[in-house]
Amino acid sequence: MPIYRRKIVRPFDREALLKEAHQSLDASARRRFGKQLLSLGALSLLSGCDVTDSKSAQDILQGMSRWNDRVQLWLFDPTRLAPTYTEAQMTHPFPFNAYYPEDQTPVIDGSTYKLQVGGLVRDKRSWSLPQLYALPQVDQITRHICVEGWSAIGRWGGTPFHIFLKLIGADLSAKYVAFQCEDNYYESIDMQTALHPQTIMAFTYNGKTLPVKFGYPMKLRMPTKLGYKNPKLITAMQITNKYPGGYWDDQGYNWFGGS
Ligand SMILES: Nc1nc2c(c(=O)[nH]1)N[C@H]1C(S)=C(S)[C@@H](COP(=O)(O)O)O[C@H]1N2
Ligand SMILES: [Mo]
Numbered sequence: 079m080p081i082y083r084r085k086i087v088r089p090f091d092r093e094a095l096l097k098e099a100h101q102s103l104d105a106s107a108r109r110r111f112g113k114q115l116l117s118l119g120a121l122s123l124l125s126g127c128d129v130t131d132s133k134s135a136q137d138i139l140q141g142m143s144r145w146n147d148r149v150q151l152w153l154f155d156p157t158r159l160a161p162t163y164t165e166a167q168m169t170h171p172f173p174f175n176a177y178y179p180e181d182q183t184p185v186i187d188g189s190t191y192k193l194q195v196g197g198l199v200r201d202k203r204s205w206s207l208p209q210l211y212a213l214p215q216v217d218q219i220t221r222h223i224c225v226e227g228w229s230a231i232g233r234w235g236g237t238p239f240h241i242f243l244k245l246i247g248a249d250l251s252a253k254y255v256a257f258q259c260e261d262n263y264y265e266s267i268d269m270q271t272a273l274h275p276q277t278i279m280a281f282t283y284n285g286k287t288l289p290v291k292f293g294y295p296m297k298l299r300m301p302t303k304l305g306y307k308n309p310k311l312i313t314a315m316q317i318t319n320k321y322p323g324g325y326w327d328d329q330g331y332n333w334f335g336g337s
Contacts, residue, residue: 160301169230197316200247220301235282256322266322
């Protein structure tokens, strides 16, 4: 679970800051620190940034969240699989979620759609849907966990992302893959998760073409990451070493977002 949970904007107030930081630790971290309040020194250690009185709570907690990203990446086992489920365990109807209501989801025209590829890749050609559909596909039933307090089991089908990344000659030693979406949502993930065997470019939901509301024509489905890390309606991607952030991440959600 991410340590950093809430967005806090507040001018520097030493006591309030330490209290806020303490409360934002998750339960296990709080247990480790016990009842005592963190010191500025401990905060420096946690956030990986030198905490001085001039820093705002926002800066420090952002630093802690980035430190937490590094720990999650370090703990991430690229061979460990997320649980899979049976068809009988699927959630019907599968919930829709976005930062706008369902009827405002942009409709992408599949006949002119081109997935753009950029950054640290050998082959920057863009991909039409027939070209994408010709790639090998798998089907998996996994649980999607949204931080807004719901989870649901769904069935997505598509191409393992590692196959695509190798095909386009992506620099697999790069740190990030960034995505842009038709609705202006954006996200980015660590390369380890991009290469995870269960990370797929999903083109179908429950055996049928991915519905508009679930991200037609393509979403990235990762059962090892929380809901907001799974971008729908993807139009472009880049391989990069420059930290790209994400729509919710940039508003305070933890970037790594492991589930
Ligand atoms: N393009 C785009 N992708 C997105 C979002 C969004 O608003 N736009 N919301 C995210 C969040 S918070 C969740 S929980 C899931 C919801 O996916 P679903 O509609 O398939 O349930 O999509 C994620 N990906
Ligand atoms: Mo979500």
